[in-house]
Amino acid sequence: MERDERLSAAVRAANDRSLNDLLTARTLVSLPPPPEPVPDCEPCAELAGLRAHARAVGDGSAETDADVLLSRHQRRDHGERRVFRYVPFTIVQDQSALPEYQARCVAGDDADCGATSGPCPTPTDVEEWQRRHTQETRHTRYRRCFADYAVLECRL
Numbered sequence: 001m002e003r004d005e006r007l008s009a010a011v012r013a014a015n016d017r018s019l020n021d022l023l024t025a026r027t028l029v030s031l032p033p034p035p036e037p038v039p040d041c042e043p044c045a046e047l048a049g050l051r052a053h054a055r056a057v058g059d060g061s062a063e064t065d066a067d068v069l070l071s072r073h074q075r076r077d078h079g080e081r082r083v084f085r086y087v088p089f090t091i092v093q094d095q096s097a098l099p100e101y102q103a104r105c106v107a108g109d110d111a112d113c114g115a116t117s118g119p120c121p122t123p124t125d126v127e128e129w130q131r132r133h134t135q136e137t138r139h140t141r142y143r144r145c146f147a148d149y150a151v152l153e154c155r156l
Contacts, residue, residue: 035070043073088155099148101126107139115139 034051037044047070054062093099103126105113115137117129123146130142 034067035074037070038074038078041078043077044070047073090153090155091150092153094149094151097149099146101144101146103130103142103144105133105137105139105141106143107137107141113137113139 037048047066051063051066051070054060054066098121100119100121101117101123102119103117105115107113115133117126117133120126120129126144134140
């Protein structure tokens with residue numbers, strides 16, 4: 001029973017973090033207002049009704065789907081035109097998440113060795129793993145990877 005309680009506590013904590021992230025998230029791009037139905041158009045009214053129902057039950061995905069379908073219908077059947085505008089932006093490394101470095105040995109006699117350093121916090125750690133692996137196996141060919149998180153920042 002103790003294991004189930006720990007799991008439940010972990011799930012609650014993860015949910016709390018997700019909710020907190022959602023509440024503190026900042027909008028990167030301001031979205032246009034949702035499309036308005038054209039008066040006396042049955043398909044517009046039906047799609048607006050689907051959107052209203054999705055909003056009422058808190059289904060954001062279905063609400064977005066209804067907006068997309070309504071916009072598509074309006075462009076196709078009402079001659080609505082899209083307006084595109086350039087939004088200047090910059091992509092920067094997310095300072096709240098550390099990058100990861102990793103290497104995989106691709107040397108070997110008949111096939112790739114496949115040994116991996118696993119995620120490391122610095123390139124020096126990966127190089128040290130490569131040095132030790134080469135010392136043990138005499139393998140000298142590696143595929144190195146770098147991964148980080150990026151944030152798109154709009155400059156309006």
